Amino acid sequence: GNSVTQMEGPVTLSEEAFLTINCTYTATGYPSLFWYVQYPGEGLQLLLKATKADDKGSNKGFEATYRKETTSFHLEKGSVQVSDSAVYFCALGDSSYKLIFGSGTRLLVRP
Amino acid sequence: EAQVTQNPRYLITVTGKKLTVTCSQNMNHEYMSWYRQDPGLGLRQIYYSMNVEVTDKGDVPEGYKVSRKEKRNFPLILESPSPNQTSLYFCASRETGANYGYTFGSGTRLTVV
Numbered sequence: 001g002n003s004v005t006q007m008e009g010p011v012t013l014s015e016e017a018f019l020t021i022n023c024t025y026t027a028t029g030y031p032s033l034f035w036y037v038q039y040p041g042e043g044l045q046l047l048l049k050a051t052k053a054d055d056k057g058s059n060k061g062f063e064a065t066y067r068k069e070t071t072s073f074h075l076e077k078g079s080v081q082v083s084d085s086a087v088y089f090c091a092l093g094d095s096s097y098k099l100i101f102g103s104g105t106r107l108l109v110r111p
Numbered sequence: 112e113a114q115v116t117q118n119p120r121y122l123i124t125v126t127g128k129k130l131t132v133t134c135s136q137n138m139n140h141e142y143m144s145w146y147r148q149d150p151g152l153g154l155r156q157i158y159y160s161m162n163v164e165v166t167d168k169g170d171v172p173e174g175y176k177v178s179r180k181e182k183r184n185f186p187l188i189l190e191s192p193s194p195n196q197t198s199l200y201f202c203a204s205r206e207t208g209a210n211y212g213y214t215f216g217s218g219t220r221l222t223v224v
Contacts, residue, residue, distance in 0.1 A: 046213065089154070099203075101153040101155075
């Protein structure tokens with residue numbers, strides 16, 4: 001069945017460091033891919049998405065490219081801020097409208 | 112403001128005491144879903160609904176019930192809660208079509224003692 005695998009956290013970085021959070025997926029067909037962010041005590045917010053191969057999603061300085069050949073959707077940001085500290089979830093949307101989530105990666109950015 | 116509203120935000124209850132978590136959306140979305148979030152497991156789907164009076168099981172439906180009598184509301188019912196249902200619950204709704212515009216509620220933290 002469809003599944004999503006994320007790198008385990010926590011990921012601890014200094015402010016202005018480069019961020020990569022790895023995400024790979026297994027799916028039949030042509031799923032859509034998403035990154036969601038969860039700030040402490042809050043619900044999930046859509047960060048970015050890509051609906052087909054080679055699409056690049058971007059938002060708030062974050063980017064991810066839908067790579068069908070490597071079944072990956074890695075999240076990147078060139079310079080993280082303390083306010084980026086949160087839990088990041090990679091997710092796959094299949095044809096049934098269901099979202100399948102990875103286990104989440106906690107990011108901690110230190111000043 | 113477009114939103115999904117869940118209530119309550121926090122709930123502590125005892126084993127076996129029936130409870131309902133409410134969920135309401137104001138975006139006229141047809142699709143609604145409940146997820147539970149547990150450490151190390153991410154979010155897992157409990158139930159979903161494609162439209163009024165149409166509901167189906169997700170990956171972890173045991174011990175839960177739902178109903179969809181109106182388009183905007185999708186309550187989650189625990190008829191006899193047990194400690195293994197202690198979790199963080201999220202309701203979500205989405206648009207139809209390929210945009211997959213999921214909107215999540217703020218969550219309900221449930222503790223069953």
